[in-house]
Amino acid sequence: MLAWRVHRNGEPAEVMRLAETETPVPAAGQLLLKVRAANINFPDALLCRGQYQVRPPLPFTPGVEICGETEDGRRVIAAPVLPHGGLAEYVVAEEAALLPAPDTLDDAEAAAFHVGYQTGWFALHRRAAIQPGETLLVHAAAGGVGSAAVQLGKAAGATVIGVVGGAEKASVARASGCDVVIDRHTDDIVTAVKEATGGRGADVVYDPVGGDAYTASARSVAFEGRIVVVGFASGVIPSPALSHALVKNYTLLGLHWGLYRTKDPAAVARCHEELTALAARGVIKPLVSERVPLRDGAEAVQRVADGATTGRVVVLPHGADR
Structure with missing residues (x-):
């Protein structure tokens, strides 16, 4: 072969x-x-x-x-x-x-x-417990992992803000369902998130990028918000200031989805059933x-x-x- x-x-x-x-x-x-x-x-x-x-x-x-x-x-x-x-x-x-x-x-x-949608579902629901009406900030919203998180955020009843790099990717993010799109090449992420949320910030942040994206996340997250660290596509693994999390009352969560395949495979199967139902309704589609x-x-x-x-x-x- x-x-x-x-x-x-x-x-x-x-x-x-x-x-x-x-x-x-x-x-x-x-x-x-x-x-x-x-x-x-x-x-x-x-x-x-x-x-x-x-x-x-x-x-x-x-x-x-x-x-x-x-x-x-x-x-x-x-x-x-x-x-x-x-x-x-x-x-x-x-x-x-x-x-x-x-x-x-x-x-x-x-x-x-499989991987992108399972990662998104576990991050948003199992780890961050996202609720209808909350605001979700998604980094790399035009990519495969990010676009899945955008669709799942909309399916959960959240307002979704997507961060992208460039006009072409901004168009893709809008088509995926983002309510607000921020171009990191031309916009200040922190300022744009605060403007879009009336100064509150994002309740949930989905970060597969790390580096500068994480820095912006920590400055953009709302009171009692949750930042889910999914990966480091930027190649830079941040060193978060835990004192900042204490002062702002936000939660930093990690997600290594692959662990669920060995630690709780039944949860992976249940998630697949739920995702398949969403796909059947046309709510999500890669x-x-x-x-x-x-x-x-x-x-x-x-x-x-x-x-x-x-x-x-x-x-x-x-x-x-x-």
């Missing part, structure tokens, strides 16, 4: 190589899946760089999220078992962790439905901006790493989406 392989750590475009390799063999409790679509996530770039919390042995194939097909023809959502990631024609996955792909989503949309062939996988991972994309970029190893 064809698969992208990483033999040394570095930037995705430099270290990923498309090669013919052996089809992985499932172990006990695993199934072989044909990859119908593989969604590219920022962790795929971190895997290439050797900076992700999981470090598969070299050589490995990136790709942590797919829509696949079982040998008996079922469409499923799966997390491939590394080192055989999803940027390939076939993967293996744990049978017990497979989830049915929603009928209302095509293959590319289903491939982008924003797939590009569908690319397998041969363009490395270039696509690099563009996601560089923050040069909007929504989701999905690889189709076997050709056109259904």
